[in-house]
Amino acid sequence: MSSISLKKQTAKIVLEKKKLTGVTARVGLVLDISGSMRKLYKEGVVQEAVERVLAVASQFDDDGAMDVWIYDNEFSRLPAVTENELSGYIDKAVLTNDNVHKFGRNDEPQVMKDVMTKYLKEEPEDTPAFIVFLNDGGCKAGIKKFIMSSSDKPIFWQFIGIGNGNFDTLQKLDTMEGRVVDNANFFHLQAMEAVSDEELYDQLLDEFPMWLKEAKEKNILS
Numbered sequence: 600m601s602s603i604s605l606k607k608q609t610a611k612i613v614l615e616k617k618k619l620t621g622v623t624a625r626v627g628l629v630l631d632i633s634g635s636m637r638k639l640y641k642e643g644v645v646q647e648a649v650e651r652v653l654a655v656a657s658q659f660d661d662d663g664a665m666d667v668w669i670y671d672n673e674f675s676r677l678p679a680v681t682e683n684e685l686s687g688y689i690d691k692a693v694l695t696n697d698n699v700h701k702f703g704r705n706d707e708p709q710v711m712k713d714v715m716t717k718y719l720k721e722e723p724e725d726t727p728a729f730i731v732f733l734n735d736g737g738c739k740a741g742i743k744k745f746i747m748s749s750s751d752k753p754i755f756w757q758f759i760g761i762g763n764g765n766f767d768t769l770q771k772l773d774t775m776e777g778r779v780v781d782n783a784n785f786f787h788l789q790a791m792e793a794v795s796d797e798e799l800y801d802q803l804l805d806e807f808p809m810w811l812k813e814a815k816e817k818n819i820l821s
C-alpha cells in the first residue's frame with residue numbers, strides 16, 4: 600500500500616473521531632520558503648508535508664485537489680496538486696522552477712491577501728476554505744489585518760509552526776479580539792517529521808469543527 604493510501608486511512612479515522620465525515624471543504628496549503636527553511640526542503644520534509652496534508656484534502660474534496668502557495672518576500676501560486684502529481688511535486692514545482700522566488704525573507708500578509716482573493720473574489724463558493732499555513736517563525740504582525748477581515752468569511756486559517764523560531768505573533772491568535780468568530784488556530788511542532796500522521800491530523804483538525812459550528816450559527820456558512 601502506498602504511503603498516501605495509509606495517510607488517507609489515518610485521516611479518515613481522525614475525521615470520524617472529530618465528526619467531520621461528510622464535510623466538504625476546499626483545502627489550501629501555504630508553504631514558507633524563506634532562507635531558514637532551506638534544510639527542510641532539501642531533506643524532503645516539505646514534500647512529506649504536502650503528502651500529509653493532501654491526504655486530508657482528499658477526504659474533504661471530491662476532486663482530491665489541493666491548492667498550493669509558496670512564499671518568502673514574494674509569493675507564487677503553484678499548480679494544484681492531486682495524487683497523480685504528488686511524486687516529486689516540490690522538486691518540480693518549486694526547487695527546479697526558476698519562476699519561483701525562494702530562500703529570501705518571509706512576508707505572510709501578501710500571500711494571505713492572495714489566498715483571500717482566490718477564495719472570495721475569483722472563486723467565491725459557499726464551501727469553506729481550510730488553509731494550512733506552514734511557517735518556521737518570524738511571522739509578520741500584519742497577518743492580523745487579514746485574519747480580522749476574514750473573520751466573517753468562509754475561511755479558516757490553521758497555522759503550523761515548526762522548529763525553534765519566534766512564534767510570538769501566532770501564539771497571540773487565540774486571544775485576538777474583535778472577530779466575528781475565532782477563525783484561526785496555531786500549534787507548534789519542534790520537528791514535523793517526528794510526529795505521527797495521527798497526531799498531526801489530530802492537531803490539524805482541532806479547532807476546525809468548532810469554527811464550522813460557529814460559522815453556521817453566524818450565517819457565514821449555510
